[in-house]
Amino acid sequence: MEKRVTFRGWLLPLALIAPQVIISAVFFFYPAGQAVWQSLFIPDPFGLSSQFVGLGNFEFLLSDKYYRASFVTTAVFSTLVTLCSMIPALFLAVIADRLIKGSGVYRTLLIWPYAVAPAVAGVLWLFMFNTRVGVVSWYLSQLGYDWNHVLNDTEAMGLVVVASAWGRISYNFLFFFAALQSVPRSVIEAAAIDGAHFWRRFFTIVLPLLSPTAFFLLVVNVVYAFFETFGVIHTITGGGPQQATTILVYKVFSDGFVGQDLGSSSAQSVILLIVVGLLTVIQFKYVEKRVHY
Amino acid sequence: MKKNFLGALAVTTALSPVAAMAQTEVQFWHAFTGRLGELVKAQVEEFNASQDEFVVVESHKGNYSETLNAGIAAFRAGEQPHVLMVFEVGTATMMSAEGAIRPVYEVMAESGASFDPDAYIGSVKGYYTTTDGDMLSLPFNSSTPVLWVNRNAFEAAGVDPDTDLSTWEKVGDVLEQLKAGGEDCPLVTAWQSWIHLENMSAYHDVPFASQDNGFAGLDTELMLNGPAQVAHLTAMGDWAKDGKFIYTGRRNEGGANFRSGECALFTESSAGYAGIKAEAEFDFDVRPLPYWEAVTSEPQNTIIGGASLWVMEGHDPEEYKGVGEFLSFLSSSDVQANWHQNTGYLPITAEAGEVTRAAGFYDENPGTDIAVIQMTAKEPTANSKGLRLGSFDQIRGIIDEELEAVWSGEKTAQEAMDSAKERGDALLRRFESANQ
Numbered sequence A: 001m002e003k004r005v006t007f008r009g010w011l012l013p014l015a016l017i018a019p020q021v022i023i024s025a026v027f028f029f030y031p032a033g034q035a036v037w038q039s040l041f042i043p044d045p046f047g048l049s050s051q052f053v054g055l056g057n058f059e060f061l062l063s064d065k066y067y068r069a070s071f072v073t074t075a076v077f078s079t080l081v082t083l084c085s086m087i088p089a090l091f092l093a094v095i096a097d098r099l100i101k102g103s104g105v106y107r108t109l110l111i112w113p114y115a116v117a118p119a120v121a122g123v124l125w126l127f128m129f130n131t132r133v134g135v136v137s138w139y140l141s142q143l144g145y146d147w148n149h150v151l152n153d154t155e156a157m158g159l160v161v162v163a164s165a166w167g168r169i170s171y172n173f174l175f176f177f178a179a180l181q182s183v184p185r186s187v188i189e190a191a192a193i194d195g196a197h198f199w200r201r202f203f204t205i206v207l208p209l210l211s212p213t214a215f216f217l218l219v220v221n222v223v224y225a226f227f228e229t230f231g232v233i234h235t236i237t238g239g240g241p242q243q244a245t246t247i248l249v250y251k252v253f254s255d256g257f258v259g260q261d262l263g264s265s266s267a268q269s270v271i272l273l274i275v276v277g278l279l280t281v282i283q284f285k286y287v288e289k290r291v292h293y
Numbered sequence B: 001m002k003k004n005f006l007g008a009l010a011v012t013t014a015l016s017p018v019a020a021m022a023q024t025e026v027q028f029w030h031a032f033t034g035r036l037g038e039l040v041k042a043q044v045e046e047f048n049a050s051q052d053e054f055v056v057v058e059s060h061k062g063n064y065s066e067t068l069n070a071g072i073a074a075f076r077a078g079e080q081p082h083v084l085m086v087f088e089v090g091t092a093t094m095m096s097a098e099g100a101i102r103p104v105y106e107v108m109a110e111s112g113a114s115f116d117p118d119a120y121i122g123s124v125k126g127y128y129t130t131t132d133g134d135m136l137s138l139p140f141n142s143s144t145p146v147l148w149v150n151r152n153a154f155e156a157a158g159v160d161p162d163t164d165l166s167t168w169e170k171v172g173d174v175l176e177q178l179k180a181g182g183e184d185c186p187l188v189t190a191w192q193s194w195i196h197l198e199n200m201s202a203y204h205d206v207p208f209a210s211q212d213n214g215f216a217g218l219d220t221e222l223m224l225n226g227p228a229q230v231a232h233l234t235a236m237g238d239w240a241k242d243g244k245f246i247y248t249g250r251r252n253e254g255g256a257n258f259r260s261g262e263c264a265l266f267t268e269s270s271a272g273y274a275g276i277k278a279e280a281e282f283d284f285d286v287r288p289l290p291y292w293e294a295v296t297s298e299p300q301n302t303i304i305g306g307a308s309l310w311v312m313e314g315h316d317p318e319e320y321k322g323v324g325e326f327l328s329f330l331s332s333s334d335v336q337a338n339w340h341q342n343t344g345y346l347p348i349t350a351e352a353g354e355v356t357r358a359a360g361f362y363d364e365n366p367g368t369d370i371a372v373i374q375m376t377a378k379e380p381t382a383n384s385k386g387l388r389l390g391s392f393d394q395i396r397g398i399i400d401e402e403l404e405a406v407w408s409g410e411k412t413a414q415e416a417m418d419s420a421k422e423r424g425d426a427l428l429r430r431f432e433s434a435n436q
Helices: A010-037 A054-061 A065-098 A103-115 A119-127 A135-142 A154-179 A183-193 A198-228 A230-236 A248-258 A262-290 B002-022 B036-049 B064-076 B088-095 B104-111 B120-130 B151-156 B168-180 B190-202 B229-242 B254-259 B270-279 B317-328 B333-343 B350-358 B370-376 B392-407 B413-434
Strands: A041-045 A050-052 B024-030 B054-060 B081-087 B138-143 B145-152 B188-191 B265-269 B286-287 B304-312
Touching: A010 A041, A010 A262, A010 B254, A041 A054, A041 B229, A041 B413, A050 B413, A054 A262, A065 A103, A065 A154, A103 A154, A103 B270, A119 A154, A119 A230, A135 B145, A154 A230, A183 A198, A198 A230, A198 A248, A198 A262, A230 A248, A248 B064, A248 B392, A262 B145, B002 B304, B024 B036, B024 B064, B024 B168, B024 B317, B036 B054, B036 B270, B036 B317, B036 B333, B054 B317, B064 B081, B064 B304, B081 B088, B081 B317, B088 B120, B088 B304, B088 B392, B104 B190, B104 B304, B120 B138, B120 B151, B120 B265, B138 B270, B138 B317, B145 B151, B145 B188, B145 B190, B145 B270, B145 B370, B168 B229, B168 B265, B188 B190, B190 B229, B190 B265, B190 B392, B229 B392, B229 B413, B254 B265, B254 B392, B265 B270, B270 B286, B270 B333, B286 B370, B304 B317, B317 B333, B317 B413, B333 B350
Parallel strands: B024 B054, B024 B081, B188 B265
Antiparallel strands: A041 A050, B081 B304, B138 B304, B145 B265, B145 B286
16 A cells, blocks of 8 residues: 555645745756857857857767767766776675774774765876886886876876776765675575575575666766766866767867857757756666666 | 954955946967966056056966867857957957957057058067958967977987987987987987978978968868978987987977977977976077978978967947957057067067067077077068968877878878878868858
8 A cells, every 4th residue: 555645735735845946946947048049049159149059069069979969978888897996895885894893993994985075086097007107107117018198088087987986986885885784694694504605595596686776876977977986077087088088978068168169068968958858868768677676 | 353354354345346347358268377477467467557557357268279278168158358368370260250359450550549551560469460461360379390409319329419400310419319329319309390390391492282282272281291291200210219319299398398308409489488498497599490401402481380360359349449449558568578588489570579689688598589580580471471271270189190100100101191182181171161
């Protein structure tokens, strides 16, 4: 039986949802509406005049092969960031969960990187991998490997992925760890008595029970990779070399705020909105079916 | 103690509005930090102390791009400063913004401050002047690329540091010798597009873009894929492949490598002087930017980089009077001569150059006048007056990307420049339609 709360009259329910509605309207619907409206114009930077071009901005964007390529870049980047932040986090959580002594210390240490802002994390990694003075690149050169993410696009992509995923591991760790704690011990003990070894128990019992958490983290991490990694990319590669690390949201920024092309920038944010909307629908429609609550 | 503090607080809050009301405030937004920021601050303080009618308030708004954006955003919100520093790349954007800017020649005429546009060096002024000869913004900091030499590195590699480096052909041979002598970083550069394409084109008197590099109209197209540019980039690409040219990044990252003594040759703005002089623990030398003997027997002039000061619309007449006074103060020859000697930026008036020479500065600091000579030795042509292209900041980004493809050997110079032209032209067309 589903429990329903019923209100008498409509004033109280309205008052209760009002804050949420107002916040969404002011911080989401209004700016999103503005973006849709502006995407139909080519304005001059100072807002003195603007020219209606209909879908011209979209046409311009989609005929640009670098823009189309940035969809692929974004897909590769977000897949890698999601995988690189979730798998190690899960592994660390499982290990930390098995600890009997000192797990508090490990937990605290593992959560620390989350406190580092993305732009700061970007600068940290950049220092370590700086092609001339970086510590890591110096060791690599001792081993005979010439690290140069300024020119090599695979290395550049690798570096921004690692820098973006690094702080995120902590966040994911926290959720996985909490979820692991809630897996009933009795089920695991029963399986152990039946002779299932650790990894077998993990894959057949623990992992399915973790699936709601994993699904939640998947959605959240994809959104993170799409939008919040901006600071890391800005500080490490600036989208280069040759747009190898220019993800969609970075291009919105660089066209809008470096190039002052607000029409194209608005059109890009509209496209981005649609892409993320579709992704979330797909995730809920297909991936969620395999989740057991 | 606490009582004193509160008392002091009350006094300052009570006094400060009075002080501000008596003087007209002029907001000045700029992009300088570090040593340059201190020098700007000193200029402003000197101006404020020199009279009591106006007070200039300077604020730092980030790097060049960020400062321009701050100005644009402020204008849209009706909070624009009086004076905004805009780098040379933003010139076309500002020029097209009729209604947002007030041309400097108008401000000066209205304010009655002393102002003689002919006092400015032609190749500096030309960048910021309409084809009718009206000065739209005041040149502030202008520099031009030169070749910096680490003499110790030459000696360590067994190459004579006084060897002739006037042409790229000769530089090519020297790079070979440096490499053979065990130098790991024979050549490094800053601002690759500005030095190795924009200046390279002007210096060899070949067009960078049609319509007189954009001066004659918005319907301009890039011409940076010409044979002279492609030949230069091909040579640079070969040097990169052989480890004779080390690529460090799109801005002036290479400066750190040169100043630390790691690199032998460095193509960088003359304004690199302040930093190199302060940090270099080796003997250094300034040479004119090399040219290709195969392209020209005698180089044209190089063009400037740097920023100019734009006056924004929408303030009171009294305030514009203050702006006029301030700009007039900034271009006085003493202020300019000081600026030139401290920073390595060009003296923007001929008189400031003469004051510097008369003071014996060039004799004490050999090479500091090379940039001036390089800029002024020849009357600028349509190809060497400067560049006026819309969306140029983004176009530079495209050029940077394509150059990176050349350095990494992914594309030939011709392929890269053809692609840069195609992509850049698309942006120029957009700029044209936004500013019709």
